Amino acid sequence: xxxxxxxxxxxxxxxxxxxxxxxxxxxxxxxxxxxxxxxxxxxxxxxxxxxxxxxxxxxxxxxxxxxxxxxxxxxxxxxxxxxxxxxxxxxxxxxxxxxxxxxxxxxxxxxxxxxxxxxxxxxxxxxxxxxxxxxxxxxxxxxxxxxxxxxxxxxxxxxxxxxxxxxxxxxxxxxxxxxxxxxxxxxxxxxxxxxxxxxxxxxxxxxxxxxxxxxxxxxxxxxxxxxxxxxxxxxxxxxxxxxxxxxxxxxxxxxxxxxxxxxxxxxxxxxxxxxxxxxxxxxxxxxxxxxxxxxxxxxxxxxxxxxxxxxxxxxxxxxxxxxxxxxxxxxxxxxxxxxxxxxxxxxxxxxxxxxxxxxx
Amino acid sequence: xxxxxxxxxxxxxxxxxxxxxxxxxxxxxxxxxxxxxxxxxxxxxxxxxxxxxxxxxxxxxxxxxxxxxxxxxxxxxxxxxxxxxxxxxxxxxxxxxxxxxxxxxxxxxxxxxxxxxxxxxxxxxx
Numbered sequence: 001x002x003x004x005x006x007x008x009x010x011x012x013x014x015x016x017x018x019x020x021x022x023x024x025x026x027x028x029x030x031x032x033x034x035x036x037x038x039x040x041x042x043x044x045x046x047x048x049x050x051x052x053x054x055x056x057x058x059x060x061x062x063x064x065x066x067x068x069x070x071x072x073x074x075x076x077x078x079x080x081x082x083x084x085x086x087x088x089x090x091x092x093x094x095x096x097x098x099x100x101x102x103x104x105x106x107x108x109x110x111x112x113x114x115x116x117x118x119x120x121x122x123x124x125x126x127x128x129x130x131x132x133x134x135x136x137x138x139x140x141x142x143x144x145x146x147x148x149x150x151x152x153x154x155x156x157x158x159x160x161x162x163x164x165x166x167x168x169x170x171x172x173x174x175x176x177x178x179x180x181x182x183x184x185x186x187x188x189x190x191x192x193x194x195x196x197x198x199x200x201x202x203x204x205x206x207x208x209x210x211x212x213x214x215x216x217x218x219x220x221x222x223x224x225x226x227x228x229x230x231x232x233x234x235x236x237x238x239x240x241x242x243x244x245x246x247x248x249x250x251x252x253x254x255x256x257x258x259x260x261x262x263x264x265x266x267x268x269x270x271x272x273x274x275x276x277x278x279x280x281x282x283x284x285x286x287x288x289x290x291x292x293x294x295x296x297x298x299x300x301x302x303x304x305x306x307x308x309x310x311x312x313x314x315x316x317x318x319x320x321x322x323x324x325x326x327x328x329x330x331x332x333x334x335x336x337x338x339x340x341x342x343x344x345x346x347x348x349x350x351x352x353x354x355x356x357x358x359x360x
Numbered sequence: 361x362x363x364x365x366x367x368x369x370x371x372x373x374x375x376x377x378x379x380x381x382x383x384x385x386x387x388x389x390x391x392x393x394x395x396x397x398x399x400x401x402x403x404x405x406x407x408x409x410x411x412x413x414x415x416x417x418x419x420x421x422x423x424x425x426x427x428x429x430x431x432x433x434x435x436x437x438x439x440x441x442x443x444x445x446x447x448x449x450x451x452x453x454x455x456x457x458x459x460x461x462x463x464x465x466x467x468x469x470x471x472x473x474x475x476x477x478x479x480x481x482x483x484x485x486x
Contacts, residue, residue, distance in 0.1 A: 019369070047452060048445055062473050069475040101477040113438070114431065142475070189392055195401040204412045219391060223383035230376055356479035 025237035039243055041250065042083030044094050049105070049135055054112040054119065054259070055128045057135055058082075059105050063098035068359035070170050071103040071140040073132060075153035078124070078258060079213050082108035084251050084339050085150070088243075093338060096348050102359065103140055107132045107153075112259040117206035119259035121159070121269070122284030129160045133168060144170035146359060150338060151176050151308065155276070158290050158316075159283055165292040165321075171358050173298045173351065174316065175338050176308045179290070180277040181270045183312035186220055191271045198267040202260040214255035220306050244340065251335075277315060290316070296324040298354050300347055302337035303329055326354065 050057040074094075076082040085106070086094040097104050107129065112119060136145050145168050149157030154177025161169050182188055190196065201208065218225055228245070235241040258266075275281035281288040297320055301313050310329070317327040330337055330346045337347055390396060422429045428436070 015367070048449065051442065051445060064477070065473055066477040067473045067475055068477045103475070110438075113435070140475075186388060186391055189394070189397045190400065192394060192397040192401075194394070195398045197401070197405060200405060201408055205408055220388070221384045222387045222391075223380050227376060227380040227383075231373075234373065234376070360478055 022237045026233065029236045029239075029242065030233070039088050039247060041088065041247060042081075042086045043088070044086050044092055044098070046106075049139060050132070052128075052131070053116050054109050055132070056108045056110060057105060057132045058108060059139060060094055060098055062103060063095070064101040067101045067103045068356065069142060070144045070146050070359040071105060071136055071142055072097065072146045072148055072355075072359075073136050074104065074106040075129065075147060075149040075157050076106065076108050077151040077153045078109050078156070078262070079152065079217075079256055081251060081254050081256070082106050084335065087247050087339055091247075091340060091344065093343065093348060096344070096352075100352050100356070102355070105132070105136045105139075109256060111210065111257050112207050114206055117202075117260035120261040120284075121265040123259075124156055124262065125159045125163065125283045125288075126286070129156060130164065130167075137168060143168050146171040146173070146355065148173040149175070149177060151178075151334070155179070155270075158276070158293070158320075159281070159288045161293045161295070162281075162288040162290045163283060163286050165294065169293075169295050171296045171298075171355060172293065172322075173300070173355065175300050175347075176302055176305055176313060176334055177299065177316060178308045178312040179316045179319065180312050180314075181274050182277070183309060184271075184307075185309070187216070188271060190216060190219070191267055193272050196267070198264055202264045206260050207257045208260065208263045210255040210257045213258060214253065217252075217255065217307065248335065248340070277319075279319075290319055291321040294321045294323070296358050297322040297326070298351070299325075299327045300337060300351070301327065301329050302332045302334055304332065305334045305337070307334040 045061045046058040047061065048056065049059050074082070074085060076085070086092045089095060094104055094106070133145055137143060147157045147161070147169055149155070149172075154174035157172060157174065158177065158179070161167075161172055178184060191198070228249070232242070232245050235245075269275045269281060273280070276288075276290070279289055279291070297317075299313070299316050301308075301310055303310075305313075314327075317325055328350060330350070332342050332346065336342050391400075419429045419431070
């Protein structure tokens, strides 16, 4: 009998041996996986500058002998933990920035307590961000501050920048930031105003549970969590794969609840009325028109972003008032754009090139 | 070496990848319908209400049993975290004080690097 075309019979024993070895490794590593905890995340040395309810402000200790004049404040998305930007040494965006000579601060969030259910959009935009900016100015001794906003952190930064357009923001960098919420098709359908009673939900649960937020993210790719388990088992012999899986899985499962009133505002103003895109957004009675933002701006979007599709993000660059502005589309998804092995090669060097010359 | 197209491991991985894409695509199409939204929100609304009632009932039950509720345990954990945070701050301050007493150079604590960095010129290593 002849071998099928392209099949090298001589390699079959070698392949069988390799598969048997992997099967043995899977059993050994599988036990190790269950018995061990994941890698320690968010371990870049930092000082806590302020903790106020859900708001946490960190200052990362500089790693360079000489730093840029303008400090950076990273504004994290309110649904997720900031350690996605500080995974492990060598795969930490924060560490990368520190080593390239930036002075880095992060506004990170913890789960709002039941009594914080009344926190609204105005608390985030008119209180928490300005408070952190003031503290960064005080701590660094500099007036100017560059802001990096990730996902909904980008939306909050845009709202802040549009209201305080004469303020201390020197540069604005947004990662995967939506402004046209109609184009987030599935989220838009989930929150269809004909069927989704946001008032009833918020009035009955207070803060919207993290599990509910995570389930809505999972529903965008409903099969992926199950298939990722299959892929994990398939690759469990590979330590690097397992490390990467554990980092992302832990972060992905660590979704934060959202303060009730804040969730109500997001649903009504952004998901239903699309006010940011329609230029009718206001926060605490103050108009938030992004065309008022004139500082240098970089918007990084991901080619395969299933959470914030390009259609939802693409108008930001045209609507913002800045003349020095750039949109960059990179390969990757919503998370791999900013974290992991791809980000190390793609986004981070691009950001450094753009921001370095604007940070003196 | 065997052709990649005949490698069972590669075929298996490709099949898994395609199945995942297929399921996701099918499910997202189904979820894009208004009917899905209606049913999901009906179920979600009932479940949120039931969850709240159950939570309240459990809280009363735990109170009667003289046991702490999950919310109280979370609150306690957060207070411990906050205390740990404050201890860290005190530790950092003590270290600064100790450091200053050994080398009192700027009166601020650990000296910070100067803010004089310039971006490297084209071709210069970073």
